[in-house]
Amino acid sequence: MSGETWVRNRWLHVFFAGTMLLTAVITALGWSPWSTRWPAYLAVVVLVVAYLAYGHRGYDSPRAAAAFLPLVVVAALVLPAVVPSTAFVQCIVFPLVWVQSERVRTAVLLSIAVGVASGIGLQVSEGPDALVSTLLIEGISVIGACAMGVWISSVAGLSEERRQLVEELRATQQSLADANRTAGIASERERLAREIHDTVAQNLAGIVMLTERARGDLANDRSDALEERLTVLEESARAALEESRTLVAAGAAGMTRDSLAGALHRLAERHTRETSAVVTVDASECALDRDAQVVLLRVAQEALSNVRAHAGSASVQVRLFPDEGQTVLRVTDDGTGFDPEQPTAGHGLRGLRERLALAGGTCTITSAPGRGTVVDASLPTGPEPGLPSAVRHPVAEVTR
Known part of the structure; x- marks a missing residue:
């Protein structure tokens, strides 16, 4: 036993x-x-x-x-x-x-x-004299035993059913917990993939481009331009390092120093220094929480990354403004444009739409070959805070 x-x-x-x-x-x-x-x-x-x-x-x-x-x-x-x-x-x-x-x-x-x-x-x-008492005693004993046994058996049956239900509930809870854990892991991986693509990968792409240009300056013995390239390259590397550390710390990369408007100005300035394309920023302070600001900043980063990699534009305009309960970020370039209906091989636009969808927003891309591209991203917002708009100004072009 x-x-x-x-x-x-x-x-x-x-x-x-x-x-x-x-x-x-x-x-x-x-x-x-x-x-x-x-x-x-x-x-x-x-x-x-x-x-x-x-x-x-x-x-x-x-x-x-x-x-x-x-x-x-x-x-x-x-x-x-x-x-x-x-x-x-x-x-x-x-x-x-x-x-x-x-x-x-x-x-x-x-x-x-x-x-x-x-x-x-x-x-x-x-002997026979005890027949009546025997029948009475044994009859009561059998009836009482059967009644008690049936009652106890029904209680035991209910207890067994309850035990099985509890086990099934625990198994279901465990299965649900495993499914939630798996979904959480997948969601976190997707989030990290988007964050890495929108921050570290883009910074590294800019560093590669700057390195290629610096190599060309070195080959052509343009020491003045090479010095400027190296300065921008160092700044880009430092920015990539800062955003990597912030990403590891589970913070909001690019939003650590000031508001979304300030982050857009810094992003535009860096893009101008890296590509020589003039970026104009017109950003109003909008009623957005920190997570929503990060989403729109990532949209701007992805849009400017696509401009740098594909558009070949000479100027870009970035606008942030409230519009009927929405906060809209619009990035407009005068580059080569493309057909939005045609599928693309990269993950940038798809990740951009997924990020906005998770935040309850929408994304519209208007473009045509030879006519530039307009990216409109909108997120729900609260009442307009009425803060003064930032003064619209072009970011100074860096001499190459």
Whole structure:
């Protein structure tokens, strides 16, 4: 018997041992119409030995119960037949029948068999004069045992159903937790991919472009231009390092020093120094929380990155303004343009739309070959704060 089974059924074992001990005492001291009592002693010994050998497994093993319960019925017959007061053994016999039977109908039939066997035993020891009292006692015993057994079985059934429901609920909760964890991991990976693409990757792309130009200046012995290239290259590398550290710290890269308008001016200035394209910024302070400001800053970064990589434009205009409950960021360039209906190989525009969609915003791209590109990104905002607009000014062009 395993330790778990023993702990679960320990009170049944104690109850059986106590009942058998008391039955043995009654067998020795109780009245008997016979000159010898060895059949009763033998019944007690056989029952105890059988219980120790395999009967204790009958609570969990149907085969053990099928071998042990017939001995219980026989003992219910033999003991009262020798010593009438040992009919007390039914106190443990009925519980054994109900606990070790798999079905209620089997337990009821065995309870009737125990009652009949015990009644026959009492008739053998007490004679026909005790027939009425025997029928009354055994009838009440069987009915009471069956009623109690059915009630306890229904309670046990409900408890088992509840246990299964609890296990299913726990399994469902665990499955849901695993699914949420997986979704969270995937969402975090997508977020990091967007952040890296919009910050570190773009900065590195600018550094590569500046390095290529510096190499050309070096090859053509343009030391003045090379000095300027190296200065811009150092600033770009420092900006990439700062944004990388901020990204690792789970902060909002580019928003650590001032407002969205200020961040747009710095972004435009750096773009101008890297590409020689004049970037004009017209930014109004809008009622946006920090996360929304980061989203629009990332849109501006992606738009300017596409201008640098594909448009070949000489000038770019960046506007930030409120419009009927929305905050709109518009980036306009005079570059080569493209067909928005044609699929693109990169991830920038797709990531831009996904980022805005997650924030509850929209993105519209208007372009045509040879006619430049307009990127409109809008996010829901609160009432306009009425702060003064930043003065529209072009960022100074850096001499190459």
